[in-house]
Amino acid sequence: MSRRRTIAIVTPYYPxxxxxxxxxxxxxxxAVAADPGLRAVVITTRLDRGLRTRVTTEAxxxxxxxxxxxxxSNTPLSPLWPLQLRRWLRRTDADVVNAHAPVPGLGDLAVAVSGRRPTVLTYHAGSMHKGEPDSGAADRLIGLYEKVLLPRVFNRAHRLVAVSPVSLAEGRPHAMxxxxxxxxxxxxxxxxASRRARTIVYVGRMDRSSAWKGVDVLIRAFARLADDIPGARLRLIGDGDALPDLRNLADELGVRDRLETPGALSxxxxxDAVRTAAVLSLPSLTEAESFGMALIEAMACATPVVGSAVGGIPHVIADGETGLLVPPGDPDALAAACTKLLTDGGLADSMGAAGRREAEExxxxxxxxxxxxELFRTL
Structure with a gap:
């Protein structure tokens, strides 16, 4: 009986x-673990501040x-990782390395130290430029990384996987x-959707380093529609160090009593939160949002969606069919789109049904x- 091939999935963060x-x-x-011919091992980082390597069995x-x-910012780093990665790839008998980025560091190093093992690099974002007034130094570093280092990592990987048309890996000769x-x-x-409570939901990170998610724009949009839709509520699902700032903004705009922040849900x-929402909104501001997984989760629940026309979002939302697109950073347009779905039950129901079909297909x-x-088997 042949040995099961080991796929090492290297990702900066993991559940x-x-x-x-x-x-x-x-x-x-x-999926790898369920395949009779393959075995999965995950190499990632600790979520706490501990420095020692922790090995567990999860699911x-x-x-x-x-x-x-x-x-x-959002990038964990350690000078020990090159040695540790080599050691763990050897100790786990890794046959193929599947690294995930764009968070610089762990994925890039995994490709670099993989030796003769075939490598697959999955790239999850477009440009990571923040484009914020105080992000000049960070954007210069990101530009240097994307222009100089990242192409070398791409060239070294045997195969690339782009998760959307705006991924920086898209269009390269060895990409799929x-x-x-x-x-x-x-x-x-x-x-x-027309029978649900008038709740607008956002699901995702709320870190100060992820201001490009545009959650503050969503709060401003909600404040604009609140007077016209008295029963409307806004739920921000997720954690992050920006949550106090967002609560303060809602307080300043007079809608704090209609804002719910239940934390990260799973x-x-x-x-249940996505299935019972009247609208799910993804108000991202930059091409760093290369896809938007929360959108397809909402679509699968027949929940109408509103997203920014930026990054990969327009490739997920068919404007006017499975949801509505608005210009990024425009709270008035976002408020108008959400109001339309909260007040036009026929439109909300038809978009919800179309979204469900899209999710299934x-x-x-x-x-x-x-x-x-199939890709792992061919390497």
């Missing part, structure tokens, strides 16, 4: 941390969490596109992970 890349890698690891998968010496997916058996429609709590996970498994 229980919540985020699109984290869900993507967890789903992929589970039947070996997870190796490396310590980080420091964290710059595999989008994020959704569990259509878990994220399912509830009652029709399991049935998350699906294009984004069901089994088809997407099957493409990865």
């Amino acid at each position: 229980p941390k919540i985020g699109g890349v984290e869900q993507y890698t967890a789903r992929l690891a589970a 039947g998968i070996r997870v190796i969490r490396l310590g980080a010496w420091l964290k710059l 596109r595999i989008t994020p997916g959704v569990d259509t058996d878990r994220f399912t429609p509830g009652e029709s 399991g049935t709590a998350l699906t 294009r984004y069901a996970w089994p088809h997407l992970t099957a493409r990865y498994l």
